[in-house]
Amino acid sequence: MNGVLTILRRSPRAAVGAALLLLMVLLAVGAPLLTHVSPTSQDFGTWLKPGGAHPLGTTALGQDILAQLLYGARLTLLIGFTAGLIATFIATAVGLTAAYFGGRTDEIINVLINVFLVLPGLPLLIIASAFLRGGGVLAIIVVIGLTGWAWGARVLRSQALALRGRDFVQAAVATGEGAGRVIFAEMLPNLAGLIAASFFSTALYAVLSEASLAFIGIGDVSQVTWGTMLYWAQARGALLQGAWWWIAAPGLAIALLGTAFALINFGIDEVTNPKVIHATKATRVLRRGGQAPAEPASGPEPLLALRHLDAGYVTPGGQVRAVRDVSLDVAPGEFLGLAGESGCGKSTLAFAATRLLEAPGAVFGGEARLGGRDLLALTPEELRRVRWRDYSLVFQASMNVLNPVLRVREQVYDAMQAHGVRDRAALEARARELFQLVGLRADDLSAYPHQLSGGMKQRVVIAIALALEPKLVIMDEPTTALDVVVQRQILQEIDDVRRRLGIAVVFITHDLSLLVEMSDRIAIMYAGEVVEEAPAAQLYAHPKHPYTRQLMSAFPPLDGPRERREGIPGRPPALNADIPYCPFFARCPARMPGLCDAHKPANVEVSAAHRVACFLHSPATKEEPHAALASD
Numbered sequence: 001m002n003g004v005l006t007i008l009r010r011s012p013r014a015a016v017g018a019a020l021l022l023l024m025v026l027l028a029v030g031a032p033l034l035t036h037v038s039p040t041s042q043d044f045g046t047w048l049k050p051g052g053a054h055p056l057g058t059t060a061l062g063q064d065i066l067a068q069l070l071y072g073a074r075l076t077l078l079i080g081f082t083a084g085l086i087a088t089f090i091a092t093a094v095g096l097t098a099a100y101f102g103g104r105t106d107e108i109i110n111v112l113i114n115v116f117l118v119l120p121g122l123p124l125l126i127i128a129s130a131f132l133r134g135g136g137v138l139a140i141i142v143v144i145g146l147t148g149w150a151w152g153a154r155v156l157r158s159q160a161l162a163l164r165g166r167d168f169v170q171a172a173v174a175t176g177e178g179a180g181r182v183i184f185a186e187m188l189p190n191l192a193g194l195i196a197a198s199f200f201s202t203a204l205y206a207v208l209s210e211a212s213l214a215f216i217g218i219g220d221v222s223q224v225t226w227g228t229m230l231y232w233a234q235a236r237g238a239l240l241q242g243a244w245w246w247i248a249a250p251g252l253a254i255a256l257l258g259t260a261f262a263l264i265n266f267g268i269d270e271v272t273n274p275k276v277i278h279a280t281k282a283t284r285v286l287r288r289g290g291q292a293p294a295e296p297a298s299g300p301e302p303l304l305a306l307r308h309l310d311a312g313y314v315t316p317g318g319q320v321r322a323v324r325d326v327s328l329d330v331a332p333g334e335f336l337g338l339a340g341e342s343g344c345g346k347s348t349l350a351f352a353a354t355r356l357l358e359a360p361g362a363v364f365g366g367e368a369r370l371g372g373r374d375l376l377a378l379t380p381e382e383l384r385r386v387r388w389r390d391y392s393l394v395f396q397a398s399m400n401v402l403n404p405v406l407r408v409r410e411q412v413y414d415a416m417q418a419h420g421v422r423d424r425a426a427l428e429a430r431a432r433e434l435f436q437l438v439g440l441r442a443d444d445l446s447a448y449p450h451q452l453s454g455g456m457k458q459r460v461v462i463a464i465a466l467a468l469e470p471k472l473v474i475m476d477e478p479t480t481a482l483d484v485v486v487q488r489q490i491l492q493e494i495d496d497v498r499r500r501l502g503i504a505v506v507f508i509t510h511d512l513s514l515l516v517e518m519s520d521r522i523a524i525m526y527a528g529e530v531v532e533e534a535p536a537a538q539l540y541a542h543p544k545h546p547y548t549r550q551l552m553s554a555f556p557p558l559d560g561p562r563e564r565r566e567g568i569p570g571r572p573p574a575l576n577a578d579i580p581y582c583p584f585f586a587r588c589p590a591r592m593p594g595l596c597d598a599h600k601p602a603n604v605e606v607s608a609a610h611r612v613a614c615f616l617h618s619p620a621t622k623e624e625p626h627a628a629l630a631s632d
């Protein structure tokens with residue numbers, strides 16, 4: 001209702017159209033009050049001009065045209081609205097099914113839509129009507145409804161396809177929501193404006209089609225509609241008799257109804273379209289990762305165990321190997337930080353490890369075990385059950401994953417409902433508890449996303465990620481879009497919640513200083529590989545890899561004098577080729593030509609739980625760099 005009022009307030013065109021339509025509905029409903037004459041009574045003089053007792057004149061059979069117009073509006077509007085509803089229903093179902101399921105389903109549906117679009121409308125109507133001859137008005141409604149859906153389906157399909165790629169829909173799919181829920185709760189509300197516009201277009205089409213069919217004598221011409229009025233006027237040679245009023249009255253009424261529908265349609269488009277179409281730039285979902293040694297550093301029972309994971313993108317220029325032979329563990333309850341400069345493969349690793357890497361992305365090999373189950377081997381249904389219950393994800397710019405037309409309460413409920421929590425009281429109690437956990441007020445549950453600040457929205461998404469108390473939450477730069485004060489607050493809350501609930505967190509960021517403060521352990525990624533991994537304090541105090549050292553020195557210390565910070569000169573190697581040597585060689589201040597550019601350093605444990613892949617720290621190389629080569 002609010003939406004309708006908004007459209008009427010914001011669009012004068014829609015307001016005029018709605019007023020016109022309302023007037024016609026009132027005239028149709030109030031016909032018995034406005035005239036005491038029956039539309040079919042033939043008690044009057046024939047061919048009477050408008051005026052006096054017959055303001056719109058009479059027909060060749062002595063019927064009152066005003067009465068026909070008023071009563072005719074009833075059937076005409078009924079046909080328009082009902083056929084419009086049928087066609088819009090089909091169009092919406094077809095368009096959304098095609099967009100949601102995509103692939104083959106979409107291709108088949110698209111062909112069907114195109115077939116209906118190329119079939120000429122009127123001949124199709126005539127043929128269909130011929131089959132249903134004798135079915136009266138109902139047959140006309142059915143025929144128009146069944147032949148008028150294709151255009152709406154095409155428009156809705158295109159918009160739904162765009163919507164399908166939006167973050168909040170992807171997030172809903174990732175949380176395990178079923179197809180019905182995603183379609184009806186996530187996508188449909190966002191298409192409401194378009195569906196309404198489609199309804200008024202098809203209603204207009206229905207009115208015009210009925211008039212055309214009636215005009216050529218198809219359908220039940222014994223009924224009074226504006227279309228059949230035209231038929232009889234034409235059949236009795238009204239124009240030849242100079243009885244223009246007989247044609248003009250229904251003709252103008254149809255034109256006015258068409259104008260009303262068109263104005264409403266324009267208005268809806270004007271007000272709703274920018275909202276629908278302005279899809280925000282896609283974010284990413286989770287990320288993090290790390291590459292590592294064959295035997296990673298954490299305890300014997302890792303919660304997440306990545307082994308020799310290889311992943312990347314299949315491009316026309318060849319494979320981009322963004323994640324290279326990564327082995328990494330995350331222990332239960334551990335806060336693992338994953339850092340590395342932009343483009344080093346953190347996000348790809350996170351997507352790959354959680355089966356969210358979509359084409360052109362692909363996992364080329366390796367394993368990703370969560371609680372002992374290989375996520376990469378799960379069926380889609382098994383994966384749906386595991387996601388959100390066993391692990392969840394926080395996207396990079398979470399404000400975009402919230403559905404703009406649903407209150408956040410519904411969205412917090414969604415993940416829980418998708419995993420079987422049905423009781424409203426339990427959902428509400430849990431939602432309130434979660435909001436308290438992440439520093440939001442219970443009142444905020446009733447807000448729409450646009451009523452919340454970026455920081456609050458981020459908290460909502462974190463609350464959703466924690467809803468089912470998963471064992472692991474992967475956070476991909478979840479606070480980068482926020483100012484530093486809010487970032488700190490949120491991080492503090494994440495850490496508190498994690499400690500309280502014993503959840504493991506994999507936190508991805510460029511900001512190494514942040515990780516040092518928050519993490520139990522940190523993995524440093526470079527050019528698709530994990531080059532160093534250590535307990536946070538150890539890494540901070542004794543970084544071993546020259547890349548880690550440079551990354552550390554790129555951030556100012558929290559205390560001490562102010563000094564200029566240098567970036568790391570040079571660029572990482574291209575990821576579309578093999579790198580059978582140290583990937584940091586070209587930028588390394590301590591590089592050993594002949595060794596580092598000719599061999600790949602092994603990832604070795606240099607102290608307890610501290611591993612590094614660098615010839616400077618390979619025991620053999622430290623003593624005699626070239627001895628290592630000799631043994632190759």
Ligand SMILES: Nc1ncnc2c1ncn2[C@@H]1O[C@H](COP(=O)(O)OP(=O)(O)OP(=O)(O)O)[C@@H](O)[C@H]1O
Pocket residue numbers: 287313314315320322340341342343344345346347348349360361510575
């Ligand atoms: N769709 C794609 N097609 C081809 N290459 C891609 C694609 N997406 C990412 N890449 C490449 O994969 C590499 C790793 O990208 P990724 O986004 O995983 O890095 P990142 O460390 O998470 O970076 P950032 O911190 O900027 O998000 C980059 O070199 C990037 O150019």
